[in-house]
Amino acid sequence: MNETIAIQPAKSPNSTEARDIRYHLHGYTNGRLHEDIGPLVIDHGEGIHVYDADGKAYIEAMSGLWSAALGFSETRLADVAAAQMRKLPYYHTFTHKAHGPVIDLAEKLVAMTSHLTPGGMSKAYFCNSGSEANDSAIKLIWYRSNALGKPEKKKLISRMRGYHGVTLASASLTGLPNNHRSFDLPIAGVLHTGAPHYWRDGLPGESEEAFATRRADELEAMILAEGPDTIAAFWGEPVMGAGGVVVPPATYWEKIQAVLAKYDILLVADEVICGFGRTGNMFGCDTYGIRPDVIILSKQLSSSYMPIAALVANDRVLGPVLDESARIGTLGHGFTAGGHPVATAVSLETLRIIETENLVANAATQGQRLRAGLAALGDHPLVGEVRGVGLIAAVELVTDKAAKTALPVPGKLGAMMNIALHDEGMICRVIGDAVAFCPPLIITADEVDAILHKFRAALDRIAGDLGI
Template sequence: MALDRNPGPNDLSAFWMPFTANRQFKKAPRMFVGASGMYYKTADGRDVLDGTAGLWCCNAGHCRPKITEAIQKQAAELDYAPAFQMGHPKAFELASALRDMAPEGMDHVFFTNSGSEAVETALKIAIAYHRARGEGARTRLIGRERGYHGVNFGGISVGGIVNNRKMFGTLLAGVDHLPHTHLPDQNAFTRGQPEHGAYLADDLERIVALHGAETIAAVIVEPMAGSTGVLMPPKGYLEKLRAICTKHGILLIFDEVITGFGRLGSAFAADHFGVQPDMMTVAKGLTNGVIPMGAVLAAGAIHDAFMQGPEHVIELFHGYTYSGNPIASAAGIATLQTYREEGLFENAAALAPYWEDALHSLKGLPHVIDIRNMGLIGAVELEPIAGEPTKRAFTAFLNAYEKGLLIRTTGDIIAMSPPLMIDKAQIDEVFGKLSAVLKSLA
């Protein structure tokens, strides 16, 4: 096709949109054309309060000056540098900043381009680590029902959301799943961590007995499951998982793509819960969603197991063309600086009780069957329409957009996770609009 060909009309047909009802959208498009702070601007000139930090990623809000300036400066100075056998200073600077922010012992950072790639990387590192130590039989991976770990084959194999898996044939072999932690009969309308369910971690002992600990490389879980509908870890659950993994020499991977960078009021969920994993996957808030970037944070012992043999030999045959991309690295550095200078993690922690009270004020509204919260995350679970699952929540999503509020839905669950710069007046705006939406549902 000639490059000088006159472009055709923009009829929206060329873009096959991800995780979208494409036909419905293209009949009535919802277009954002600008953003600032806590708000998006629509194509028809309306302000929409961002109740979801984009897709759980714009933790510092939108179009923040320090991040914008860092990207502009870096693009003019060094646009791209290869990460294979070469380097540039910003990647090392960002890795050091992440190490300093991370829980003690997370000493090394491997850069990727997304949360999905970070998960694939962590799973590969886990298997290769055991092989490097002479335990090559440890290849089995353990995920969890209703878990979300991105959309690549490794991620959907250890993940447990049915619709993300069922269309794609045979997945990775040697994968098992723990039960999910959602116990609505015992834990409905819980504020923070539920009281019941720590025993669910004991199922890992059953899996160990079934396959043998010597075959299991790693367990991967979201400390708090986000995309499946905001499922909280019961009190004592993560501690039990850590203890069982340690007992059997199994690596514990926390998928912190959503929970990382202040979402729960601490830098990471590992800090919030006081549980130390062996690796953590991060993305989203790492660059405030501005430039694609992810990372795996690994304990020193994992990294050091590879640093053997002749120094001129590549230790890990894995990586991406854009690992540690200069512009993404600059964005990441500026994002971490913005969090620190504006006290955004502290703001999230301080406002969490106000957020919790506002969220739970929705109890008793039509079709609300559960409410869950932690930090600046909240979920409202709706009673499904008989024979039409997901329709009630999707209707709420559309109505909220018309009222100037962006929410997320998964199944019949409404999820919210606003930028950490939110204030009390904006929290009132979120739940005032959401209350009106819920009252209008059939």
């Protein structure tokens, strides 16, 4: 990621901003620049809006971090959390222990995802973030290989520009350079194949389907070069999120899955961003016909009101894992707060609201409006590509449409746009020179139009500043 936000100077020594730069280390932030400019302090939220400490309103067109499905003021979630805090504020799920909300949520998630895989899903496992869930999937897949007497079957394949987290192993799966630089990553045994970005990586005259075939052929060549018996699993987001909202071309997932099936390689679908309505269906796997062995869920699972993530897997994965735990005497893995009663209770209520309020259908409807409005800006001199599906989209900024290039310094045009959007009162995610949109599922048509208006104003401002 190449994200630079320069919004305001640091405030007086006694201000919240000044205290923050003294005591708080921020992720995905230029630490020294932050000491110069200070943070934008968000004070409260209402619907799809958040308000800074000075009272300025912003449309949160990114749902925070791709995640606040229900916006920033859903009192039903607050009420459920308070009630569960009073009843049972904490308990764990180690050593044959459980509680009502974790039992109910596991059953719910298995039921919701079982149609996606032959034979259905088997069990859900809970932790606190998508990074932890992906890390846990890696450990369980390695554990499974040992249980099957295949200790050599440990290598993992993910994709350039994919995003799967920031823990040591999940950051290794992530295919973004800044997640590896100076961290001594990726770890051994993690491989990266090409991203499915047709607009950026397609060859002259190459059709979408031919591009998809080429990507599948490249994957197969990698598997054969490494040895099929050494490859345990393939990781992929249905739609890449943090890599720039990369939407797969026609037939891509069909062809990738055929290669994996040919060589008996597990498929892990990272639905952390796509899950629970973002692509216009309940899961991205529904949208693209993906048949995974493992699904990773987080973010919209609780509308990010509480930290929670889930790994849901089928018997092909978990059968050998359970057998190995019986041989050893325990499954030596778990998190203190995994399956936390408050987080699982809030997640159950979030899923009820998404279903009863028909928010998946709303995402499809409003997403079509958003993408159509962005597509209508295609003639703007700064717009290179508009891409998206459901209620997630991105606009690739360029200064030369034919060359598909922006300013000489990569990310500079995106940084300029980021500042302009903040001035307009809107928060998006700038990824290099792409502007990403991922508003809450509760968004209305009028609010979509407000996003489009603010984005057009920011585009025109930057074009004027550049004399384009």
